[in-house]
Each structure stands twice: as structure tokens, then as C-alpha cells.
Amino acid sequence: MAKMEVKSSLLDNMIGVGDMVLLEPLNEETFIDNLKKRFDHSEIYTYIGSVVISVNPYRSLPIYSPEKVEDYRNRNFYELSPHIFALSDEAYRSLRDQDKDQCILITGESGAGKTEASKLVMSYVAAVCGKGAEVNQVKEQLLQSNPVLEAFGNAKTVRNDNSSRFGKYMDIEFDFKGDPLGGVISNYLLEKSRVVKQPRGERNFHVFYQLLSGASEELLHKLKLEQDFSRYNYLSLDSAKVNGVDDAANFRTVRNAMQIVGFSDHEAESVLEVVATVLKLGNIEFKPESRVNGLDESKIKDKNELKEICELTSIDQLVLERAFSFRTVEAKQEKVSTTLNVAQAYYARDALAKNLYSRLFSWLVNRINESIKAQTKVRKKVMGVLDIYGFEIFEDNSFEQFIINYCNEKLQQIFIELTLKEEQEEYIREDIEWTHIDYFNNAIICDLIENNTNGILAMLDEECLRPGTVTDETFLEKLNQVCATHQHFESRMSKCSRFLNDTTLPHSCFRIQHYAGKVLYQVEGFVDKNNDLLYRDLSQAMWKAGHALIKSLFPEGNPAKVNLKRPPTAGSQFKASVATLMKNLQTKNPNYIRCIKPNDKKAAHIFNESLVCHQIRYLGLLENVRVRRAGYAFRQAYEPCLERYKMLCKQTWPHWKGPARSGVEILFNELEIPMEEYSFGRSKIFIRNPRTLFQLEDLRKQRLEDLATLIQKIYRGWKCRTHFLLMKKSQVVIAAWYRRYAQQKRYQQIKSSALVIQSYIRGWKARKILRELKHQKRCKEAATTIAAYWHGTQVRREYRKFFRANAGKKIYEFTLQRIVQKYFLDMKNKMPSLSPIDKNWPSRPYLFLDSTHKELKRIFHLWRCKKYRDQFTDQRKLVYEEKLEASELFKDKKALYPSSVGQPFQGAYLEISKNPKYKKLKDAIEEKIIIAEVVNKINRANGKSTSRIFLLTNNNLLLADQKSGQIKSEVPLVDVTKVSMSSQNDGFFAVHLKEGSEAASKGDFLFSSDHLIEMATKLYRTTLSQTKQKLNIEISDEFLVQFRQDKVCVKFIQGNQKNGSVPTCKRRNNRLLEVAVP
């Protein structure tokens, strides 16, 4: 399927008509109505063919966004609604693709939006042309030149807050690819009178205000300025501030732009110094001073300002002061100095200020050009943008308006020329017969002004150069003479009597019928302004300045280059530059933007019809449409034409196979359009009347509606059918699924219900069976229980007697037996150790076993003692018997006893048989010796002791000398009756002998021995075994002994400590022997 491309067109969705050429009927009223209608719908752009009319909206519209740029990029001119971008795109593309230099001519009165339009064109071109670091820098410099020039060349006027007070033409240069290379700016006629005086409600150039409010303290100080505007005579006070304009911020923007454009810091500063100098010049004031010779003279009132100016500019103060007071006229090697009166001095001051400023401005333009000029020498393509003041008609029109209007005449001229030329060329190109076009050619007016011999400008120059008194009046007279017969010149004084009674025409004026209307010029000031006189003394003073920039601005001040020829007048300068401009423009393809100002209030949404009407007239827009429509109102290439209207004919719809041209021919034939209404060119169809085009459009619209209906019908049918089929198919599917789902659901319901019922029934059945089983079980249990009870009763009844007789005792016995058995078994396990001294014994379990338990303990103890004893030998038994005997005898009776328990009883301490000394002694004793020991025998007479061997045998007790072994006494045991001793801890003992026995003749013996206990015990035992009598042993601390005939009392006293631990014995008297025991 072929891709259907929908081409849009200017003709789509038009508000009014987008192209005035299509206006039907065409007259001023319909023209304005159309503009107004579009303006009210925010459509500020309207075409006249390829000319763009722009109505200033005085508000920002959302139609300049980057998206819009993209919309208009590479689109045909008539494809989208009218826009300045369409024109810019067309111009840029034909420059790039067809190698045609372009110029964009923007005209309109002050405040109509020319400068804005030029900026829009530049920004559009900048947006669509090549990119890259270098290119961007060029673009940036080109765009940034605007703020600089606007600061110095724009001012607030009653018509426009940012009115350009100079004409500007800028050539932007491109390479073959369409990338920008650089640019050249030309400036025309800066309105320099504004520097020294501004009309009411207007301001001086922006830069003065920007400098004063935006510069830092430091900078101001350096420039010797003060921030207060009112300090400066050149700044009118009534509108120093402009609404919505921040001068300080703009100052920074300008400084920044200067930097981007390439001004060095020093240059920028120099420029500001010149600005400051101009401001300060305004503050120099003069007072009259009369001299003797009657000549008027002036004097500077306050020299302080002058001094500061001189410091700023490095000019010798005297030189400048003199230049303000004298004027030197040089004529043929003669120098004549005349003094200046106050008026002349002021004139000189203002002339200097104006010149200084306007020359600074030209310098700025040149400086910018230097920065932005193309760096390469390759062939360039050029797009010129002309932003020049439009036609001006004020109440008081002077030289400036005359010049400006002249310029506009020239532009109109070139417009007509180029438009017609273009039109004619197209006709030739398209091979269409040329029809004569009737239009007004303003060449005649141009001639009135610029004719070299009798043109007004030539006349003015002539007057200025003429010797003798020259005034504006003489100039007017001259005009009246020369131009009186000219159709477009009107003057009261002219010889032609036509205007003699015309009171609207004052005597000091002349009137010119410009193509755009009649303008009345006040002749006053023409000569002066044309002369633009600056006294040579001043330019020379300036040239002497140390300030390099100022010096360079006044080259004619150099005395070495004194040129006696007058400089060219302002008029001739302007004429020359306009001529160059025109020549320049003629080589280029023109593109027009005609700006219209909708109201005088700078307000949005107000459309003042009379004001617009006036502008339409002097811009010659109707003229413009007529020229454009002179032959054919509308033309279009065959392809788009066929594309647009092919639906109007069966043969061309929907596809035309042949060449487009024959398609269009068939189409037009079919539609029966009268032959004179159109013409076939080579590539375009030309339509004579807009009516025909609209007819076509109407037909197309209707046909489109029909087609739309048809398409709609078919589409709807198709849509409905497919929809229906889809629905049907879907319905079957849904139904199937639904049925299945419903069945499933029903089945599940039945199933679950069945399960519920089933479970209930089963439950019920089970419970019933359970109840029955439980019942049966209880029945059985009951029977068993009853039977058991019954049997129990029976048995108990049977055995009750038997039980009562025996059972209790038996059970008791059995129980007791069991307890005792358990007791003994327990005891067996808990037996204590076999040691006789072990006191442990298990506790008793039952009270009734108490005696048994004790008895058992006793038996066990006896038994283990016996066991212990059984281990002993006979000898050991003897020892223990002796020890036992000793214990019975002395325990708890004699204090010495405990110390003897540990000593073994040895008996024979002296080894009589082994010692040869005692051989005799041994031989004398036949019996077994039981004791052989050395004892101390106490002397009966004095209580002193002597050692004796004490021997005990089975039958005798013997005493022998310890040294000789000779037996001293022998006592048979039967004669021993008693042994006495104290209860104390001493070894004294007395052996009492039987009275009357042989041994007793000397009396009883008193001994002391270390082994008292052993000796006494053995003596006792031996006596007992031999005599079968118990030896009497007396233990007392006082006892009597028989010494010969005397009975002596032996008394034991305690506590004598004199002889240490040894007891001492002393005979007190016949009856008392004292033993001191420690």
C-alpha cells in the first residue's frame, strides 16, 4: 500500500485569509478587517505573497519555542500558517541550496517590532544552521553584538521603550554548507541630537543610565561620576526610569556581551570614559563677559567639571578652555580668531558632545565588525538583515524625518522594482504571457529629493556651501524656485498658486507627497543639521588628548593633515550611504517583513483601526497586494495542486498515473472553470482570481466531507461487521465455557450435599450401634459385679468362723517374722567395722526391737573383742594381763599411772647374766629373775638415797650393791605384807615386812623407782601366784613405816619446787619423813 502523505497547507484552518492576495474583495476595509480578525486570534503574521506582515502583539506569544523552530524547519513557505520563521527558513534555504544571496528588509514605524523581528530572524537562522564549537562562537558573537549596539544606539521614546535610534544593516556571511562565518554591520544616521536634548517623556541613550546605575562605586569614582541622574544636564529627568527595565542588570549584560564580542578590558574602559566625558560636558556652563571692544565673550562658570574632564581625557585644560572661548577660521593661509559668545559656546559644547558620542558609536560598530568579520577568504554567501527606521510623520518634522523618509522612499522603490522584477521573471520562467501591471512608481519622488542638479538634497548642499549669509529661509526660497512645479512638492511660497491659500501649510514649511502620505517639513535647522559643524579648535583640542580612543575619533584635528576642504554634509553622506545600500540590496534576493503597530499605548490586545489604516497606507501594502495580484493572484506547482484537488474529479481520484500537469488540466476541464481564470505555466498553475481558488477550496471541502462520510460509512460497516463477528465467536466460546462452568458447579454442589447427607446417616447409625454396644457391655458388667458380690458374700459367710479362730495370730506371726527377717537382713548390710573401739551402731528401726537391738550390739561387740583377742600370743597375753592387773590396781588411784600405760613392762632392766660384774650375784640366784632394776633406797636415818639393784624372783625379793653386786638383803615374798605409795606422781614406795621376821629386823624398806607401777604390779602378781594371798597395796599420801623400833610417818607434800622435777626426801624428826613432790 502506498504511503499516504498528508500535506498541510496555508489554506487549512485559516483565520480570515492567511495571504492577503486571497482577499476578496480587496479594499482597505477588508484588508484591515482581515488583519484585525487575525490579530484578535493571536495570528500576528499575514502574508502578501512572500511578504510577511507582522502586527506587534505587545506581549510574548508562545510561537518562538524551539519546537516551533523545528516545525518550520525545511517546510515549504505556504505549508504552515504564516510566520516569520517561514520567511527566515525560505531565505536561509535558498541561500544554502540555491546559492542566492538574501536580504531581509524590515520596515515599519517606530515601535512596530522591527528590531524584535530582526532578532527573531537571526535567532532562527542561528538555530537551524550548522553546529560546532567554532560555528557556535561565531553565532554567539553575532547575537551578542545586539546588546552592545542597543545600549549605545537605543533609547526610550514615547513610541517605544527600546527604540533604535540608528539604522542598522547587518550582513551575515555563510560558507557553502550554510555555516555562519561572520558578519558585517553598517549603521546609518544615529540620532545624535538626543545626546544633548530629549523630547518630553523620552530618555537619552540607554548606556548613560546603565552606567550610572550599574557601575560599581569604584568604577564610578574612577570615571569621576555620581550615581544621581539629576546631577547631569544631559539626562532629562522626567522619565529616567523605564518600567520593567533594570538598567543595572542590563549594564552587566552589556559588559558581558562586550567581552564575548571581543572587547579587551582596556577598550571597554576607554569606551566608558568617553561616555563619562560626554555626560560631564553637559555640565559645563558659560556666563557672559563683556570686553572693552564691545565683543561678546563667554567664560566657563565652574572650572571644576572642566578640570575633571581634562583629567579623564588627558587633555591640557588650557587648550580645551580656549577651544570653548575662541573660534579660528582659516582661509587661504590666514588664521582669524574670533571670540565665542555664550550661545556659541553652548552650541560648541553640544556639537562636541554629539560628535564625540556619534563617533564613539561608529567606532563601536567598526570594532564589532573587526571581531565578527569572517576569518576565511573563501567565497561567502550573504544574508543581509536591514532594520531601519520606518516612515515618520510627526507634528514637527525636521531634517531627520526628511532623511528617514527619503530612505523609505528608496526602499519602496527597490521593493517595487524587485517585486515586479521577480514577478516578471517568474512569468517568463513559467512561459506565461506578461500582462501590464498598473501601479504607482515612486521613482519621481526619489528624483525630487536626490536629483543631483535640482534635487532637494543638492539644493541644501548648495545653500550650505554658498558664501554669504545662509539661513533656512534662503534655502526654502531656493526650493520654492526650483521645485515649485514638481507634482509632489508643495509650498505656500511657491510660484504655483495652488497652495497660496492653503492654511494647513505654514510659511516656514514645505510639504512632500510621499508615496505613503503627505509630510510637512519645518525648514528650521535644515542648514545647521546638514552642516553638522564642529569648530576646528575643538577637534584639534580633542586630537591632542592623551586618551588614545578620543584622539583616534578626531583624526581631522591633526594639524599636519589640515584639510581646508569642507567635510561632506550630513545629507550627502546619507545619500551616498543609501545609494551603496541600495546597490547592495539590488544584488540580493529580497524578503520583506512589514511591521505594523496596532496601537500607540504599547498595549496588548488593542487594535486601533485608524492607526493601522494609516500605516497600511504609507507602507503601501494595498499597492503591494495589487502588484502581486496584477497578473495572477495565486500560483501553485502542479504536484501539490493535483494532490490537493484530485478528489474533485473521477479520473484523478484516487490516483493519477500520468504527469501532474495533464492531471490538473483534466481536473480544471472537468470542473468547468472558465479558461480566462487560469493559465498553465511550466511548473505551476496560475489562478487569476482568488474567487476561483476559494471555489476550488469550497468544492474540496465539500468533497472531503463526502469522502469522509464515505470512508466513515465503509469504515463503520467494516468495524461493525468485524465487531459482530468477533462478538459471535466470543459468544460461542463464552457460552461453552459458561456451560462447562455451570455443570461443574452443579456437580460439585450435588456431590457435597450427598457427602453431607451420607455423613449424617453414617454418624447416626454409628451412634445407634455404639449405644447398643454400650448397653450390652453395661449389662455384662452388671451381671459380673452382681455375681462377684454374691460369691463374695457366700465365701465370706462360709469362712467367717475359720477366719476368726486362727487367721489373726497367723497373720501377726507371719508379719512379725517378715519384719524380723527384714531387720536382720538389713543389719547384715549395715554392720560396723571389726575394730573394738568403733562405737558406730545402726539405728533401731522398730521400738519393739529395742532390747534385741541393744543385745545384738553387745554380742557383736563381745564377739569382735574376742576375735581381736584371739590374735594375741601367750607372751603378749601375759603382758596384757600384767597391764590389766596394773590398771586394776592403780587406775584412777595413782597419778603416776597414766604415764606408765605406754611403757612396756620389761622386768629385767639389768642384764645380770651378761654383765661379768654381777657373776657372783647371778650364781647366787638359782631362780628365774622377774625384775632386775636399779632403785634408790631411802636411808632410814636421814632420808638420803643409795642405789641398789632390786631383784625379784619367784620366791624372794633381793637387794644388791650396785657396784659390787653383793647381796645386801634377801626377803622371802611371804614376809612382804604390804606396799605403800602416795597417790601422786612420784616413784616412792614402801615395802612393809612381816613383823618379827628375820628380814624385818632393820625395818621396812622405802624406795624410789622410775618403774614403780611395773614393780608393784609384778610384786603383787608374783606374791599372789606364790603365796596365794593378795598383797595389800595401800595408796595414801600419808602412811606409816616401821624403821627398827620407830614408826615413822611418810608424808607427801606438794609444791616444793626447789629441786626441779625430782621429788626430794627429808627426815624431819623421828616420826616424820617428808617427801616433796613437784
Ligand SMILES: Nc1ncnc2c1ncn2[C@@H]1O[C@H](COP(=O)(O)OP(=O)(O)O)[C@@H](O)[C@H]1O
Ligand atoms: N513579535 C513580538 N512579540 C512580542 N512583543 C513584541 C514583538 N515585536 C515587538 N514587540 C514589543 O514591541 C516593542 C518594540 O519593538 P521594537 O522591535 O523595538 O520596535 P522597532 O524596532 O520597530 O522600533 C518591543 O520592545 C517588544 O516589547
Ligand SMILES: [Mg+2]
Ligand atoms: Mg528598533
